[in-house]
Amino acid sequence: MSRKGTIGRKEEYTAFGMLVLFLFFFLVFKFYPLISTFAISFLDRNSLRNAASTTFVGFSNYRTVFTNEATLQAFGRTFLYSGMYTLFTMSTCLVLAMLLNKEFRGRTVVRTFFYMPYVTNLIAIGVVWNYLLNPYRGPVNRMLLALGIPEGRLPLWLGSNTSALATAAAIHTWVGLAFPVITLLAALQQIPRSLIEVSELEGATSFQRLRYIIIPFLRPTLIFVLTLTIINSFKTYTVIMALTEGGPGTATQVVSLQIYADAFKYFRLGVASAEGVILTIIIFIISLWVRRGDNDEA
Amino acid sequence: MRKHLLIGLLVLLAGMSLGATGKTEEPVAVQKPIVTTIPLASYATEGWYKAMNEAFTAETGISVEVQLTPGNNDEQVAKVNLDLLSGSTVDVIPTLGPRDLATRLEAGFFAPLKAATAKANVDVSAIWGKYIDYDATGEFYSIPNKQEIYTLYYNKDLFDRAGVPYPTSPWSWADYEETARKITEALGGSGYGALMRLETPHVIFKAMQNEVPLYKADGTSNFDDPAFAESLKWFYEMGNVKKYMMSVRQLNAEKASWNYWATVDSMAMFIQGNWFTRLLNSPDQYPRSWDYGVVAIPADSKKNNFVSMSYASVNKNAAHPNEALQYVLWLGQNQWKFEKGIPALVNLTEEEQKEIFKNTADASGGSITVQDLNRALIDNGLNVINADIVGPAAAQYNQIIKEEAERYCTDQQSLKETTTRIKTRMDEVLKNL
Numbered sequence: 001m002s003r004k005g006t007i008g009r010k011e012e013y014t015a016f017g018m019l020v021l022f023l024f025f026f027l028v029f030k031f032y033p034l035i036s037t038f039a040i041s042f043l044d045r046n047s048l049r050n051a052a053s054t055t056f057v058g059f060s061n062y063r064t065v066f067t068n069e070a071t072l073q074a075f076g077r078t079f080l081y082s083g084m085y086t087l088f089t090m091s092t093c094l095v096l097a098m099l100l101n102k103e104f105r106g107r108t109v110v111r112t113f114f115y116m117p118y119v120t121n122l123i124a125i126g127v128v129w130n131y132l133l134n135p136y137r138g139p140v141n142r143m144l145l146a147l148g149i150p151e152g153r154l155p156l157w158l159g160s161n162t163s164a165l166a167t168a169a170a171i172h173t174w175v176g177l178a179f180p181v182i183t184l185l186a187a188l189q190q191i192p193r194s195l196i197e198v199s200e201l202e203g204a205t206s207f208q209r210l211r212y213i214i215i216p217f218l219r220p221t222l223i224f225v226l227t228l229t230i231i232n233s234f235k236t237y238t239v240i241m242a243l244t245e246g247g248p249g250t251a252t253q254v255v256s257l258q259i260y261a262d263a264f265k266y267f268r269l270g271v272a273s274a275e276g277v278i279l280t281i282i283i284f285i286i287s288l289w290v291r292r293g294d295n296d297e298a
Numbered sequence: 299m300r301k302h303l304l305i306g307l308l309v310l311l312a313g314m315s316l317g318a319t320g321k322t323e324e325p326v327a328v329q330k331p332i333v334t335t336i337p338l339a340s341y342a343t344e345g346w347y348k349a350m351n352e353a354f355t356a357e358t359g360i361s362v363e364v365q366l367t368p369g370n371n372d373e374q375v376a377k378v379n380l381d382l383l384s385g386s387t388v389d390v391i392p393t394l395g396p397r398d399l400a401t402r403l404e405a406g407f408f409a410p411l412k413a414a415t416a417k418a419n420v421d422v423s424a425i426w427g428k429y430i431d432y433d434a435t436g437e438f439y440s441i442p443n444k445q446e447i448y449t450l451y452y453n454k455d456l457f458d459r460a461g462v463p464y465p466t467s468p469w470s471w472a473d474y475e476e477t478a479r480k481i482t483e484a485l486g487g488s489g490y491g492a493l494m495r496l497e498t499p500h501v502i503f504k505a506m507q508n509e510v511p512l513y514k515a516d517g518t519s520n521f522d523d524p525a526f527a528e529s530l531k532w533f534y535e536m537g538n539v540k541k542y543m544m545s546v547r548q549l550n551a552e553k554a555s556w557n558y559w560a561t562v563d564s565m566a567m568f569i570q571g572n573w574f575t576r577l578l579n580s581p582d583q584y585p586r587s588w589d590y591g592v593v594a595i596p597a598d599s600k601k602n603n604f605v606s607m608s609y610a611s612v613n614k615n616a617a618h619p620n621e622a623l624q625y626v627l628w629l630g631q632n633q634w635k636f637e638k639g640i641p642a643l644v645n646l647t648e649e650e651q652k653e654i655f656k657n658t659a660d661a662s663g664g665s666i667t668v669q670d671l672n673r674a675l676i677d678n679g680l681n682v683i684n685a686d687i688v689g690p691a692a693a694q695y696n697q698i699i700k701e702e703a704e705r706y707c708t709d710q711q712s713l714k715e716t717t718t719r720i721k722t723r724m725d726e727v728l729k730n731l
Contacts, residue, residue: 046730046731047404047405047731048379048383048401048402048404048405049404049405049406051383051405052383064730067726068726069722069723069726070723130551130553134551134552135547135551136548136551137551138551156547158550159547159550159551159708160547160708161705161708161710246701247550247701247704248546248547248550248704248705248708248710249701249702249704249705249708249710250701250705251705251710253701261697264376264377264379264380265372265376265693265694265697266691266693266694267379267383271730
């Protein structure tokens with residue numbers, strides 16, 4: 001056996017050895033629950049009494065999901081939330097990353113501050129935003145009042161069915177902005193300085209630099225950030241729980257909250273699992289579509 | 299240098315491990331009897347709860363290990379149910395209200411107590427009588443430890459400021475509304491005459507008080523009964539139109555639990571279970587600047603008041619079933635003394651009956667008397683009915699009413715749409731049971 005082959009095999013063993021721990025946790029905490037959820041979605045586990053039932057009910061739980069108005073509305077709301085969150089995040093993260101990429105005094109401090117919401121407890125964030133946006137006594141509306149906006153026209157923020165979802169999406173964007181910004185910032189710093197300088201010498205405008213140099217260079221990172229943003233938006237739970245608990249009424253009741261309620265409040269484990277499987281499929285299809293779009297473009 | 303430091307650290311750790319393992323050579327102490335329980339976190343942090351368990355330990359020699367479950371009541375119930383579902387061996391399960399008790403009984407979480415109490419020579423019918431929740435076969439799975447009877451608390455200072463006489467029972471809902479109006483108007487924006495929250499029975503108070511059934515004989519939802527629409531409309535108008543109480547939108551913005559309202563000095567009247575007296579009598583924990591009074595709740599055609607029972611049961615998988623039974627029986631007879639609540643006992647001596655309200659009145663610092671409490675809670679001319687929705691999918695019914703009533707009260711839908719949606723959604727749930 002050649003020396004090269006021995007070294008290669010050793011490397012393989014090392015690689016497998018290092019992956020074993022990950023594989024173990026992946027199988028136990030991700031793969032098994034996924035398969036389990038899929039299996040439960042076909043079982044009659046829809047009450048505490050039947051929580052361990054093994055009675056096969058075919059697609060009955062899926063039928064319940066697709067015929068239940070409240071659940072369908074929750075899915076619709078999730079798409080709307082996802083659209084807003086993705087739009088807010090993608091439109092701001094690139095701009096902010098480019099601003100933070102510029103040389104200015106105190107840049108490190110600003111970057112650190114940027115990361116703070118990301119590492120702050122979400123419940124604390126919920127409490128603070130609820131206080132700030134209290135439509136009747138909150139500082140934001142008091143400020144708007146001082147600026148001359150009549151009391152009857154002050155926004156209700158999280159208290160109104162028309163603005164609650166958008167407000168929650170905006171706060172979620174603020175909370176999660178650090179990761180995409182830092183990721184894009186790292187990618188921006190990989191762009192060769194010489195390219196930018198040449199474009200400046202050639203008289204390219206800022207927009208042309210963005211269109212023909214920065215965006216193409218950032219494309220893989222942007223697709224990565226976009227995919228993660230969409231996935232996060234569909235999975236969102238804690239932020240909405242901390243802000244509105246799904247209210248007012250059902251104005252912010254997204255699918256993840258519906259799944260939690262069905263599973264752990266009403267113990268409709270079969271229906272909740274079916275909802276979970278459908279959500280997973282939706283996320284998978286959208287992620288695939290985004291990646292495929294990227295490949296086609298490439 | 300770094301290598302030496304690392305070696306030194308490893309040697310130190312090894313030495314500490316050896317030291318620790320050396321302890322196993324000591325004789326193993328005889329394990330003391332224990333019982334484990336899983337109460338609502340807010341209870342477990344209150345002084346009376348600790349004192350109660352200490353008294354139990356002093357009397358029986360059994361230590362009580364408390365497993366804290368954070369969250370509000372709904373969250374706690376969900377967590378405990380999940381814990382029980384996964385085979386938890388915690389010994390004693392407290393349950394607040396018949397709705398959650400029914401769910402847990404249906405799930406078969408509890409050990410039967412009939413034979414066990416007979417074996418322990420405890421005559422449950424002589425002690426708890428009508429309060430025991432027997433099933434059709436005469437078996438029972440829980441021991442009641444208190445009753446939460448609804449009453450109306452009022453802020454005497456706000457009544458005085460408004461120049462309105464304190465309410466007296468019997469009185470009607472029209473009297474209540476008129477009182478709320480006078481106070482709200484007199485306070486001129488600095489407070490409200492009433493406080494009612496987006497929860498059952500508050501949102502459909504009148505319908506529930508008048509015993510309008512929530513289910514039809516055929517098992518479907520009865521929410522198309524006009525009585526529910528009337529109740530909802532009244533609740534809506536009190537907050538949104540007449541503004542004698544905070545609207546649901548205002549309440550949502552506050553995001554406050556009931557405990558918060560024990561400290562606020564801008565609500566003149568609010569209806570709550572008698573547990574609330576404990577908060578009002580704990581100024582250290584719930585500081586307030588006002589004096590309070592109690593009176594029986596208003597009633598119209600049917601003279602009913604709401605009651606919610608509280609129970610303790612032995613987990614069928616309990617690690618210490620004998621100790622658990624002892625604890626459950628003890629709680630049933632003694633919890634009220636520590637919590638200053640109303641027991642669910644039929645064998646109270648005359649002295650004990652006096653004691654029920656005496657301690658509470660004494661702790662109120664002169665705000666209320668034994669007579670006030672007796673008139674408000676017991677000798678009030680009202681029958682007692684269940685404060686909970688009890689029936690198939692009761693938890694979902696409760697949640698659907700809350701969600702749809704919230705949509706109505708925040709002007710997202712009409713009253714007609716609200717009652718229709720509640721009925722439609724609930725019928726769908728019931729159909730899929």
